Amino acid sequence: MVRLAVFGLLAAVASGFPSNTLSSGEKGRRQYEGPPRPPQPHETPPYGIPPPYETPPPVAPLRAQAVVDAFKVSWDGYYEYAFPMDELMPVSNNGSNSRNGWGASAIDALSTALLMNQTTTVHQMLTYIPTINWTSTDSTVSLFETTIRYLGGLLSAYDLLTGPLVHLVDNTEHVDALLTQAMHLANNLSYAFETPSGVPWNNLIFSNRTGQGATNGLATVGTLILEWVRLSDLTGNTTYANLVQRAESYLLSPSPSSSEPFPGLVGSSINVTTGLFTNARGGWGGGTDSFYEYLIKMYVYDDHRYEMLKDRWIMAADSSIKYLASRPVTRQHLTFLARYNGTELILESSHLACFHGGNFILGGTVLERQDYVDFGLELVRGCHATYTATATGIGPEAFSWNASSVPTDQLDFFHRNGFYIKDAGYQLRPEVIESYYYAYRATGDAKYQDWAWDAFLAINATTRVGSGYSSIEDVDVVGGGNFTDFQESFWFAEVLKYSYLIQAGEAEWQVVGQGNNEWVFNTEAHPVKVFGGEGGGRAGRL
Ligand SMILES: *[C@@H]1O[C@H](CO)[C@@H](O)[C@H](O)[C@H]1NC(C)=O
Ligand SMILES: *[C@@H]1O[C@H](CO)[C@@H](O)[C@H](O)[C@H]1NC(C)=O
Ligand SMILES: *[C@@H]1O[C@H](CO)[C@@H](O)[C@H](O)[C@H]1NC(C)=O
Ligand SMILES: *[C@@H]1O[C@H](CO)[C@@H](O)[C@H](O)[C@H]1NC(C)=O
Ligand SMILES: *[C@@H]1O[C@H](CO)[C@@H](O)[C@H](O)[C@H]1NC(C)=O
Ligand SMILES: *[C@@H]1O[C@H](CO)[C@@H](O)[C@H](O)[C@H]1NC(C)=O
Ligand SMILES: *[C@@H]1O[C@H](CO)[C@@H](O)[C@H](O)[C@H]1NC(C)=O
Ligand SMILES: *[C@@H]1O[C@H](CO)[C@@H](O)[C@H](O)[C@H]1NC(C)=O
Ligand SMILES: *[C@@H]1O[C@H](CO)[C@@H](O)[C@H](O)[C@H]1NC(C)=O
């Protein structure tokens, strides 16, 4: 977009930031060379990773269509009863505003609707988006949630509609508004970084431009960089990138040293005044998870600028394999990753953490490291076991494999399954299916499509209610125990997208097992175009 490029250049000159002369042709990234060839007999694929099948098994299109049908039910319910509120309450046919009332589901669902070619729905979303007033909200704004859902959703739609799906929308004003609204949103949020250290506040009160909390979390600080750098690259305004890169720098060089109990694995809380970590507790679960996820995803986004993040990801991955990998005493063939407090391990994990298999697989394919792929596949198998163990076929929110703390009423369950349930809820989370997706794309093994389909069928059978799908209270009771009457916006963005993509045919946004990815998915599953020299890549290296 010429208008924005010119404005960006002016901004860069005015701000006095050095201009990085990298142009699109100079990047080392390999180009996508069409769909991969199926494995030939007696042929060892490079690094032992077989490419995805050229033609998915014949059941896949029907499965993909069933997921599209679930998307339509969920959207229609939301549109009828809740739009433009944030979420549908499917049991009471009402809406709720847990994400500031800017229509979270309408934006979180957009990239999924685009990939599914739901043109009528896309039109409904695009006519709404220019009307959002970011200034107007009664509730606390989460910098992290707003970034991954709203900013990520807008930027992804913009990339898709100025790229491979340009033919889907005639009205270029609607497409331009995606980027304009993304800028307005970031401009409303950017005061969050006005702390003494530059580590942002997460919880913002727009009405008096204040931030809350003396500390911020590892994931909430470390899961901004993809979206804000993308915005910077698309608009040429380097301030967006500089803000998040400064914040990220404290996470990459953690201090004090006690906050890094294993090389590359750090604490979970950072003082926004000093940038110092305040603890040494962490792992791959909620609160810390997507910091590690984005280290390797930034390298996928731009392997020139973010090489250092790749190095930190490798440290974290190696330490996780060496120190955190753990096998339940009653089922020695399963692998889970423990949490830690300092060097003390806590034998607990969660649905949220189950993205880790996919992240190891992504790292392994990008870095051509079969050991990471293999370890990722082991983690995928562990998370799959949490699904097959329960009465509904859906895995629990939190679980443990500490043999010394098993509640007596779960002793049988523990002996059969290797773990016991700590929190039996299911909030329409994606991570297990997300990891199946990476496993399938890297190996071409149809087993992972089957696992994703089994999970989808179980979720469809248990959580579908009223006008949509609802979170449930107990995955280990047939029927799910009780509905909590809440359809999360990430149901649209993530569960339905990964369930669909794993059964769908080749497209440029699909993850490529060999690692020559054209797109990278943010932590909310919004595909972002990998850097191709836009804006001249003016934001400097980190
Ligand atoms: C619907 O939700 C709104 C906002 O959450 C609430 O104020 C209202 O009372 C609810 N209506 C019903 C009928 O439950
Ligand atoms: C997308 O949907 C439109 C109708 O809305 C249809 O004309 C078109 O063929 C579809 N494209 C694909 C790739 O399925
Ligand atoms: C916040 O966003 C609105 C658009 O919704 C825009 O008009 C306003 O200028 C933005 N505020 C700031 C401080 O940038
Ligand atoms: C956006 O909301 C703010 C705060 O409620 C209000 O002052 C402003 O007038 C609104 N802007 C528009 C264009 O409605
Ligand atoms: C660039 O972004 C910053 C941070 O949001 C904002 O304050 C500034 O106004 C933007 N610059 C231009 C030229 O829009
Ligand atoms: C800002 O608003 C919040 C919520 O109303 C309030 O708790 C806080 O004290 C205010 N801060 C300042 C500095 O006015
Ligand atoms: C953060 O650091 C400041 C400055 O050293 C200190 O006063 C404050 O107590 C610290 N807060 C926390 C929660 O560590
Ligand atoms: C973590 O370890 C620290 C230092 O040993 C201790 O003070 C703290 O209570 C522990 N926290 C938890 C949640 O176990
Ligand atoms: C296992 O549980 C026991 C009892 O709650 C606890 O004392 C111990 O620290 C736990 N060990 C691990 C490794 O989680």
Ligand SMILES: *[C@@H]1O[C@H](CO)[C@@H](O)[C@H](O)[C@H]1NC(C)=O
């Ligand atoms: C999903 O659930 C609905 C309602 O129970 C049912 O009609 C539909 O067939 C299910 N989809 C699949 C693929 O089983």
Ligand SMILES: *[C@@H]1O[C@H](CO)[C@@H](O)[C@H](O)[C@H]1NC(C)=O
């Ligand atoms: C079941 O969930 C509904 C909300 O959907 C709630 O009103 C009700 O109290 C719950 N029932 C039980 C037994 O927990």
